[in-house]
Amino acid sequence: MTPAPSAKGTVPFGEHKTWYRVTGDLGSGLAPVVVVHGGPGSTHDYLLPLARLAEEGRAIVHYDQIGNGGSTHLPGRGADFWTVELFLAELDNLLTSLGIADDYVLFGQSWGGLLVAEHAAARPAGLRGLVIANSPASYPLWLEEMAVLRAQLPPGVNEMLLRHEAAGTTDSEEYYGAMTPFYEKHVCRLKPWPREYRASFYEVYNDPTVYYAMNGPSEFHVVGTLKDWGVEDRLADIAVPTLVLSGRHDEATPKTVRPYAERIPDARWVVFEDSSHLPHLEEPEAFHEVMTEYLKSL
Template identity: 60%
Template sequence: MTEVREGEAPFREWRTWYRVTGDLRSGRPPLVVLHGGPGCTHDYVDSLKDIAATGRAVVHYDQLGNGRSTHLRDRGPAFWTVRLFLDELDNLLDHLGIAGSYHVFGQSWGGMLGSEHAVRRPAGLRSIVIANSPPSMELWVEEANRLREELPPALQATLLAHEAAGTTLSAEYALAMKGFYERHVCRIVPMPEEVARTFQAIEDDPTVYFTMNGPSEFHVIGTLKSWSVIDRLHLIDVPVLLISGRYDEATPKVVQPFADNIKDVRWTIFEQSSHMPHVEEREACMALVASFLDEQDARG
């Protein structure tokens, strides 16, 4: 039976909750999973634990302000920065004793965070999987607005009216938003339990999501609205696997700068998926990721 253990890593005066599936002493570099948001939880990327069946430990954690880690509802925009989450990741790697050799899987915002981590060229990073992520939020918003225009006119009108009025917390806005999410975020209806848990967690404490992103995936008015890593992608010096879905809100136009600017890169688009191939085409996605990681280990 696969070993599973949970713990908390002290981070400054707070705590980062983590879970390790598998044995960190197996001799194979572990996979560290960075969840999205900012402001989601590890639940919706829980499927990555499947990788542990290959003999590689998998580390999930809830980023600060989310899930089972310390919540800080009173902190404002100046506190919630990319640097904060980079420091938290470094702290966790050190706490677990794996900073010398590890892989990263970053999904959506997790891929943004992972790319920021990778451009710093940490010595122990072996490879990174960037899944369903933008290298630029302006590009993300541009494509999200294009996808919005394909929604039924009534849904578009409802979204625009509430955004203009500042009433994006209304039930009507949430219902209209669901129409976009079922097309471009997760096409499994009803939403799988682990995905629903993450969305419920955001609703319970939207501090990080609302501050850094905004009220929805396509109405980005938070502190990340002008973020970009495109001009630094050439600094990434480890192999990169890009993953996206055919119906993804991270459209091919969004993902393309990663492919254009990273030296050692490959890209797979899952034809039956939107923003969550790790859920929508779980078995195929896990097989791809496991094969990629094994290949990098074989390269030494």
């Protein structure tokens, strides 16, 4: 059961609004954990189980990045609007607006992991700790590994996917159907998918503006503006204790995650043996134990 929020609302972000949810007391004296979701273009929903960490006395902050969920939707904006800099500015704005910019911990999952790494590399004075979960260090690395994972799909599946990608028919029912074996193997191995994950999954496809612009039509076909971006050359500048998480069956394969463990000066890497891309859902007790231990160590 997800704990009830202690506060919900929006903060102004330029002409727009960022929706947020707080679990616990921001004035507890312990640095709150700000949870940065993946996508780009997903929502906080699939990460709601992290609210349980508030039981240890530390506030947990979830938010929806602009373009999705409870934040301002901008379906008319082109790819030039949706930039890494936009989402870094939104995160800075949220920290300042909530009055926690001088004392906080960041948890970034998938795309959110790259975003928090970029943020941390600037050495903000208030950052106390960093968790990078299920994140590639760059999209070129991700694409290399996607080719490997796709080749391991059941006979004929990758060929069908490639056919649709070449024809530009990735919005077809057949393409979506062919995506399923990959998602069930490397994104979420639970059947049926948990309600929290389904909520975020449907939010992306209800308004795919951001996802399509920055990522592309699927997890394994990245043709958006992020396709050449990465944070590998920034990792040595991260100066806080960092926990790196991944799943044994993760679409974020060891090759894509390893730069975090090797280049961040104070990093520890934990692999969840029975998980793919969502260990907090697939192995909730083991995940909670690892996170609680890390937060107590700060």
